[in-house]
Amino acid sequence: MGEEMRVDIDAMSDFAERAYVVHIAKELGRPGALALRRTLQTVRQVHDAISSERLTAGLTVVSPIGGFSSPRPDLSRTFADARELTGWHTNRPLTVLDTKDGSLTAWPELIDIKDIAETYVAYRYSGYQQEELVTPKQRHAVTPYANFPSTFGIPYFLDLREALTQYGYMCIKEAQCDTFSQAWRSSARISFRPKPERYMRRSLQRHLRASLRDHRSVEVMPEQNVNETRPVDIKVHWASSNRVALIEIKWLGSSYEEGKSRPTQYFPESRAIEGAEQLAVYLDLYHKESPEHEARGYLTVVDGRRRRVREDSASINREDGFHYQYAEITYPPEVLARPDFAPPVRLFCEPVITPDEDE
Incomplete structure (x- = not known):
């Protein structure tokens, strides 16, 4: 565009x-x-x-x-x-x-x-x-134009929202992205390897660079500080405008280190809620530091939750693997009501179900 x-x-x-x-x-x-x-x-x-x-x-x-x-x-x-x-x-x-x-x-x-x-x-x-x-x-x-909210404004943020939703279907749902697939311990996609966020951040960054390439001078930058000490996962800046998007990625589920029976990390729904509150703080800081920018926050939740998972789980049945598929998250209403906070995007990661496990 x-x-x-x-x-x-x-x-x-x-x-x-x-x-x-x-x-x-x-x-x-x-x-x-x-x-x-x-x-x-x-x-x-x-x-x-x-x-x-x-x-x-x-x-x-x-x-x-x-x-x-x-x-x-x-x-x-x-x-x-x-x-x-x-x-x-x-x-x-x-x-x-x-x-x-x-x-x-x-x-x-x-x-x-x-x-x-x-x-x-x-x-x-x-x-x-x-x-x-x-x-x-x-x-x-005034006659509306395409899906633009206004005939007189460029819908930068609308394009970003569509790119994030597309990312869920194209890259996350079945781990079609080679970079994101490295976040899993195995091809069965049951649990993550330790610290999988680095793969998620890199994967989303690559997708946004490709999806927003039609915009003039768009910058997609990982781990950008909103002040001297607080980094946001990805910052998108449309350099020809004053629009800035702050993207925070949170993953849900469990991660295991080889040879250990207890998860190195386990993140339930509360992790996403904490992410929303954290992003709201980042937005307040950013507005204070850069009031000339029109900044908007996007919480992206990579949901890899499974029911009844152990360290040695090599396969999973459909009931347990898809237990959280439609488990939407309730966020603080005061955060969702912010005009600079986009509705959070939850991207559910589907496991691989073998025929034997469905019997």
Whole structure:
């Protein structure tokens, strides 16, 4: 996607301008047509600064024609550039005024457009593919584009989510990835070898590099510190934007060292919950250290749990091997409610079941 997607976004923005300029010009004349262009430019800048995942409370962009006012000065802030909105915006409604001189005035709440200007062209984003252009007398729904949340923003994080889900089917489910397959003690895929996370991290890193290669200048980097002491497993940075993804990998199941009857490590469901809480801390640290970045956290759980496994288990029956296949994990609601925390991805690893074990 990358450059190709950027061209698509440019084309869709131009299409939106052409599609609505006639209607808006009939109502507001040439000043309305110019305000429409200014509105769409500002809309693009805001969507570049803030991901659609953090705009679910709503976004309004207003370009006044003629005079305007700035209500609630106690709440408003003025910015020279839309990128300054990234660290300032919280998960609240956002209203942005294009003041014509290139600066932007913003409020962390929904402001009635008529309190800003009597004559205007405005834009509203109310959620996934819910966009419209508004004038004093008209409302025009913006035509959705493909599976983009917004016609005016590049869905970097949506692409990453799809890549992680694809990784589960292509690489994890039956250990089709040569790198990931080294994490298992044997080809039966019953228990892991000690410290299997190094293979998981390397495997996912390779998959993401291949899956996101169509993006311009994407960096997929393992074991990156969010501050001086805390490393996250994988950091993805789309260098042509301010988007950053922090990926934490946690595995569930047991690992054994050859010749030892007790597992070297055993991680139940609680390990994934700890991972979610840990990633939330990492995100807080990252936001503090790099407020100009639009960072989002992704917990990836590699689930290799089996029932009734011992060190000498060379095979497993279907009932025990697939016991945890649909055992979804309940995470702390306050973590899942974070606008910068993506729904965790649980990737179940299937064991090899021999015909004898199914009898």
